Amino acid sequence: MTSLLKINNISKSFIKDSKKVDVLNKVSFHVKKGEFLSIVGPSGCGKSTLLGLIGGFEEYDEGNIFFKEEEILGPSPNRIMVFQEFNQLFPWQTVLKNVLFPLNINKTEIQLDNRIELAKHYLQMVKLEGYENYYPHELSGGMKQRTAIARALAMKPEILLMDEPFGSLDIETRTQLQSILIELWKEIKATIIFVTHDIEEAVVLSDRIIVMGKSPTSIRDTIVNNLDRPRDRLSTGFIEKVKEIYDKVKE
Amino acid sequence: MLIMKNKFINNKYILRLFWIVILGIIWQVVALSQVFNPTSFPRIETILSSLIHDVTNGDIILQTLYSLSLIFRGVAAALIIAIVLSGLSAISQTFEGFVETLIAIAHPLPGIALLPLIILWIGIGEGAIIFIIIHSVLWPLIINLLTGFKSIPKIYKKIGKNYGLNTIGIIRYILIPAALPYFITGLKIGWARAWRAVISAEMVFGAAGGIGGLGWLIFKKRVFMDTPGLFGGLIVIVFIGILVEDIFFDRLEKITIRKWGMSI
Ligand SMILES: Nc1ncnc2c1ncn2[C@@H]1O[C@H](COP(=O)(O)OP(=O)(O)O)[C@@H](O)[C@H]1O
Ligand SMILES: [Mg+2]
Numbered sequence: 001m002t003s004l005l006k007i008n009n010i011s012k013s014f015i016k017d018s019k020k021v022d023v024l025n026k027v028s029f030h031v032k033k034g035e036f037l038s039i040v041g042p043s044g045c046g047k048s049t050l051l052g053l054i055g056g057f058e059e060y061d062e063g064n065i066f067f068k069e070e071e072i073l074g075p076s077p078n079r080i081m082v083f084q085e086f087n088q089l090f091p092w093q094t095v096l097k098n099v100l101f102p103l104n105i106n107k108t109e110i111q112l113d114n115r116i117e118l119a120k121h122y123l124q125m126v127k128l129e130g131y132e133n134y135y136p137h138e139l140s141g142g143m144k145q146r147t148a149i150a151r152a153l154a155m156k157p158e159i160l161l162m163d164e165p166f167g168s169l170d171i172e173t174r175t176q177l178q179s180i181l182i183e184l185w186k187e188i189k190a191t192i193i194f195v196t197h198d199i200e201e202a203v204v205l206s207d208r209i210i211v212m213g214k215s216p217t218s219i220r221d222t223i224v225n226n227l228d229r230p231r232d233r234l235s236t237g238f239i240e241k242v243k244e245i246y247d248k249v250k251e
Numbered sequence: 252m253l254i255m256k257n258k259f260i261n262n263k264y265i266l267r268l269f270w271i272v273i274l275g276i277i278w279q280v281v282a283l284s285q286v287f288n289p290t291s292f293p294r295i296e297t298i299l300s301s302l303i304h305d306v307t308n309g310d311i312i313l314q315t316l317y318s319l320s321l322i323f324r325g326v327a328a329a330l331i332i333a334i335v336l337s338g339l340s341a342i343s344q345t346f347e348g349f350v351e352t353l354i355a356i357a358h359p360l361p362g363i364a365l366l367p368l369i370i371l372w373i374g375i376g377e378g379a380i381i382f383i384i385i386h387s388v389l390w391p392l393i394i395n396l397l398t399g400f401k402s403i404p405k406i407y408k409k410i411g412k413n414y415g416l417n418t419i420g421i422i423r424y425i426l427i428p429a430a431l432p433y434f435i436t437g438l439k440i441g442w443a444r445a446w447r448a449v450i451s452a453e454m455v456f457g458a459a460g461g462i463g464g465l466g467w468l469i470f471k472k473r474v475f476m477d478t479p480g481l482f483g484g485l486i487v488i489v490f491i492g493i494l495v496e497d498i499f500f501d502r503l504e505k506i507t508i509r510k511w512g513m514s515i
Binding site for chain 2: 090101137
């Protein structure tokens, strides 16, 4: 199968206090359609920077990123980002309007009634039916993240970029959202790049895990994760996989 | 019983009314005791009957409407200027420096202090009063809009771009609603200053070319030694102030920023 996304030798540095700080150093990897890929690595190693480049929010210094054989030049509804921050929803819009808003801009060929149905459908998929008319400040952190995921998926992006979306949630909510995400991924056959520093989370979710080291980083290793789904966190295979990655991160 | 008592105290409007009644009673006691000359400290019923007279013959209503129309025109003009200036500042840093310099110079100047200059430049007509209103409203409005634009989380803009909005779309769908709390704050401060400014300016300029406003009304009442009428005018000024500040802005906030959890 051909790759949906090709990242070839990209490097990125920032200017900080008039000094150049290298963050990414010749990073390369490919992402296949339908794949669930996780990126793990210590805090500050450049995971968000990398995802931001794929999203088209920043320009890279060297190398190139091809999405469906075309170089990425800027953000696009084809590649939707879900952030860690709870304030990624617009507080002046209800849950339904937050999900509907991108559809109203991009999917004008669909009739308004059908757009509303679509938005409701995705809210149902993240188990938020009944909360359509709530405002974001009336929701818990987990519900806000579920809304953000519904908003992203309703656009049917070709690739979903997730930057530690569950990083600020308590462990129980986080586990619940991981299950919801896996179900969604299977149901709509999404392609997902999921950044996290929680190794267990990466093992629960993904088919393949990229390990990054301290910056300036290239990729330490890429680990294939073939454990049967649904995954049992207490199984020997799972624990061994976590340990394998943990050792790679610590190296 | 205890709950009822709390409810009573919690209702802002009832509490407000309660204290107005108490103050009215104190006023009346002082007036009846005749410690002060009744012509300068009239009884409440005298004030009210004078006010009712002024209302029924229509004068005070026309003058109130006139003052309000001046404010409305001034605020509308200030609004347009503020949006243009703060919008350009959001785009260009050089321009922002210019606007900030203007604010530093003009904001501390009370409108009334500009009067002699305005008379010299514009004369004493409506234009002069509207100029003072614009001056009172403009600077607090710009300051708040600038703060508002700066306080918008960067993530909103990112999301706008991600979901395919162009620059105009980002301004229309994101920057404007996101800055609304600051916009309302600026309007509130601007209104309060404009209302005071228009009354003062009208007292100075009189009824230039028309019936004059509320400020002119109370000024005339003093000249003709109509103290009850003077107090009647003051009551209307206070009443309008309360109507706008406590009811209009309160409602506006309730259906927007407080509902959205965006109060600042
Ligand atoms: N806009 C920026 N300007 C300067 N330095 C930045 C910027 N964004 C990120 N960095 C630096 O790049 C490094 C990687 O950051 P980031 O990608 O956020 O890491 P991670 O997401 O893995 O925690 C950090 O040292 C951070 O300080
Ligand atoms: Mg990060």
